[in-house]
Structures are given as structure tokens and as C-alpha cells.
């Protein structure tokens with residue numbers, strides 16, 4: 001199937017495989033206050049690539065995950081969740097070194113003032129080794145998603161480049177969700193080098209304006225012009241580059257020279273994070289259905305609204321009928337922002 005010059009190998013048994021972190025979100029139950037004043041949290045599976053994979057699975061696609069979890073109750077909570085979601089977890093390794101599961105404590109001071117306190121020392125997800133990346137899982141997949149934070153440290157960094165090599169070898173479409181989390185990196189120069197090296201191999205690149213700014217410290221785009229940002233990647237492997245702008249929506253550029261703007265939909269926002277993961281899942285799902293770029297962006301934008309209107313990220317990932325209904329209700333004026 002071809003969508004916007006991107007061709008998916010229909011004969012492959014898996015639709016989507018992601019590689020990267022599997023973590024735990026601990027979202028404060030007492031919202032609209034600083035974390036210092038919160039007492040209880042709800043535990044969810046987290047990790048941006050995990051959220052995207054869960055989103056793709058919820059939308060009805062056959063998915064798999066490549067990663068590493070801690071050999072403890074949190075690791076077993078995560079793998080049990082993937083199993084219940086029907087996600088092939090055969091590519092998930094168990095750490096044997098005593099590493100731990102990354103924790104994301106989320107603070108919801110207000111619907112527009114949210115932050116994440118990350119505990120990521122000695123996390124298992126960054127210990128995934130290149131030799132643990134199953135070539136067969138990627139060979140069976142129409143699409144591979146990589147996520148930028150997995151590039152932050154070795155051996156996870158080399159595992160990502162191994163996955164990219166397998167994807168190229170077996171004709172999988174490669175999507176790169178930039179997912180820049182500063183606390184995981186030690187140097188701006190190193191960050192930009194590895195993000196750029198990975199991005200050169202990718203067919204679809206999705207990031208915020210700020211994430212592309214981080215990458216472009218090696219280039220020259222003082223006006224932070226989205227079109228200049230996108231053009232660079234069409235000289236490499238990219239067919240589609242999406243720059244996300246929060247409530248102001250998103251813009252996509254395609255290699256054929258076209259651009260596509262998507263507005264955001266109204267939403268009763270509980271917390272803003274999770275927007276990017278659900279947007280990515282909705283957009284990539286749309287492409288895999290053969291929809292055009294604009295329709296896929298609209299679907300991703302609506303999926304994002306459903307997740308930011310919820311307390312969780314992974315648990316809130318919607319099914320396809322929910323997203324279509326959300327769009328219809330917005331078009332009828334039945335949903336408004338606060």
C-alpha cells in the first residue's frame with residue numbers, strides 16, 4: 001500500500017514495531033497543585049515509544065516492542081500490560097544487572113502547567129544491547145519507530161542503529177519521534193550529532209519546533225523556519241517531516257514539495273503531556289490506512305485531544321471509532337475548549 005509516496009509492504013505479518021523505553025508513569029491524583037502538595041499517584045505504563053506502540057495497538061494494528069525492563073515487579077507490570085494489550089513482547093529483554101525501571105512523576109499544577117519529574121539513574125531501558133535487537137521482528141514489520149531518548153547512552157544507542165540497519169535491510173518504513181528529554185543527555189553537541197545521524201536514515205520525522213532547534217545547532221536556521229527545517233531531511237531519506245506546535249497545531253512537509261497544516265481540535269485539557277505520543281500514533285495509523293497526510297494529521301490531532309483530556313497517557317490511548325466520533329462531535333460544535 002502506498003500513502004504519500006510511502007509504500008508499506010502489505011505481506012508483512014506485523015504492522016508496527018517500536019524500540020526504546022518502557023517506563024512507569026506515576027501521575028499525581030491530586031491535580032491543580034504542585035507535587036509538594038500531592039500524596040497519591042496512579043501507576044501507568046509509560047515511556048514515549050511505549051505509549052505510541054500502545055496507541056497503535058489500541059487503534060487495531062498488529063504491534064511489537066523492542067526494549068529492556070528491570071527484573072522486578074515494575075518490569076513484570078510492564079510486560080504483563082503489553083501481553084494484555086496484545087503487543088508482541090518477544091523483543092523485550094530482562095535486565096540481569098540490577099538496573100531499575102525509569103519513573104516519570106507527573107505534576108499537574110493546572111491544565112496548562114504540567115511537568116514531569118524523571119527518575120532515570122541506572123535505568124534498564126538504556127542497557128538494551130545491539131545483540132538483543134531481534135532482526136526477525138523488524139523484518140516482519142511494515143514500520144519501525146525509533147525514539148530519540150534511546151540514543152542518549154550506549155549500549156541503547158548502538159541498539160537503535162542496529163534496528164535502523166535491519167529496517168533498511170528488510171524494507172521497513174522508519175519513523176523517528178524525536179522525543180528529546182534533556183535530563184537524559186550530557187552534552188548539546190553529542191545530542192545533536194546522534195539525532196542527526198539517526199534522522200538521516202528515517203522516512204518520517206516528527207518533532208516539536210524546539211526539538212528541531214536542538215538538532216539544528218549544527219545548521220543555520222536562525223529564523224527557526226519550519227520549511228528550512230524540513231528541506232534538510234529530504235536530501236537524506238525523509239518523505240515526510242512534521243513540526244508540532246502544541247495548541248497551534250502542526251505542519252507537515254512532504255518530499256513532493258507540498259505542505260499541510262492541521263489545526264488542533266478543542267479539548268477539555270486535564271494535562272498536556274501525552275499529546276505528542278497520541279498524535280504520533282494517530283498520524284502513523286492514518287498513513288498505514290492509506291489516508292493522505294492531511295487526514296492522518298487530523299486523526300492524530302483528535303487522538304491527542306482524547307489523551308490530554310484524560311489523567312493517563314497509555315491507558316487513555318483511544319480506539320479508532322472514538323477518534324472518528326471526537327472529530328464528528330468537534331465539527332458539530334459539541335466539544336469546546338475550557
Ligand SMILES: Nc1ncnc2c1ncn2[C@@H]1O[C@H](COP(=O)(O)OP(=O)(O)OP(=O)(O)O)[C@@H](O)[C@H]1O
Pocket residue numbers: 208244245246247248249250263264265266267269272273274275276277279300301302304305308
Ligand atoms: N492544548 C491543546 N489543545 C488541543 N490540542 C493540542 C493541545 N496541545 C497539543 N495538542 C495537539 O497535539 C499535537 C502534539 O502536541 P505538542 O505539539 O504539544 O507535541 P509534544 O510537545 O510532543 O507533546 P507532549 O506534551 O506529549 O510532549 C498538536 O499538534 C495538537 O494537534
Ligand SMILES: O=C(O)C[C@@H](O)[C@H](O)C(=O)CO
Pocket residue numbers: 023024025045046047048049051104116273274275276277313314
Ligand atoms: O516518555 C517518558 O518517559 C514520559 C512518558 O512516560 C509520559 O507518559 C509522557 O511524558 C508522555 O509524553
